[in-house]
Amino acid sequence: MKTCHMTWGLRVFQSSPVWEGEEKVVSKSATSVTRRKFIINGAAAIASFAATSTANAEQPPTYLQQETTRNTMSNIQHQRKGIESLQLVNVAVSVMNLEQASAWYTDKLGFTLKYRTPAIEGIELALMEKNELYIDLIHYPEPVNLEPERKEPPFHLQITGLRNLVFFVDDIEAANAELKAKGVHLMWESNFLPHLGTKVTAFRDMDGNLVAFWEKNDQILNYLQTGRTQG
Known part of the structure; x- marks a missing residue:
């Protein structure tokens, strides 16, 4: 009976080596040479894998890894109930002119306009973001300044x-x-x-x-x- 060993995706049969599903029968005199090649190739594969792992370890976290971390933290927070789950979402600022306000926060403080959207009663919103801080700029159709x-x-x-x-x-x-x-x-x-x-x-x-x-x-x-x- 032939025995099969799984090593780095390489299947080695007792009497015949198979690479990626392709079976190749060799003579006894060639078997030792083939096995030596397998050992050398296996060592090269291990060295390549180790080098890749080291290089990956030196790289900064990928977007997917960062998202996974954020999702994990989010799941922990979702386990909290009631006021224990309290988080600051944004700061709302009522403005006289939405275009001028969004331009000011962009030009002066480096915020990014994420989107503009209509709300209820003719109100329009512009969401600004910088370093995961959100400011809602709000424009009412007829704004009133009570602090001239x-x-x-x-x-x-x-x-x-x-x-x-x-x-x-x-x-x-x-x-x-x-x-x-x-x-x-x-x-x-x-x-x-x-x-x-x-x-x-x-x-x-x-x-x-x-x-x-x-x-x-x-x-x-x-x-x-x-x-x-x-x-």
Whole structure:
């Protein structure tokens, strides 16, 4: 009875080798030579596989691998129930002109317009995205500005409601230079706030909404966790 061994896709019969389904009968004198070839080819295949595996290990995660990771995290989150599953989806900003607003957030802050779509009652939406942060720009058919005189920070906080958008940046001086090069007026420029332990830059968008940059550092991260800048 012939015995069959599976090695790297190569089937080796006791009396006849078969490569990819093609059977070839050889004499006894050629069998040892053929077996040596199989061993050499097998060693080459192992070396090639190892080299490929090493090269793949050095490559960054593929899109599919990243999606798999995100799906795994999503499944974990979906197992939570009620308010335990709470996640921030987006920030909605009502604007006077949707074209001008989407252009401002694109040109000044580097957001990407994902899509525009109509909503209820003649309202139109423009979804902006940057680094997985989403801002919904909303245009009502007849927008009304109830705050014609905008106050400088921190006095703007006297009026209740959503008062500002805050973004982290790694290098606030570089961010300031980019904004000024794009014609953005800075109300605050790298103002150090002791209670936060970091520098803050503040400016307004095209409709007067206050936007701020916080420079990311250990002090502000600790403040967000404990309410103190030092551990």
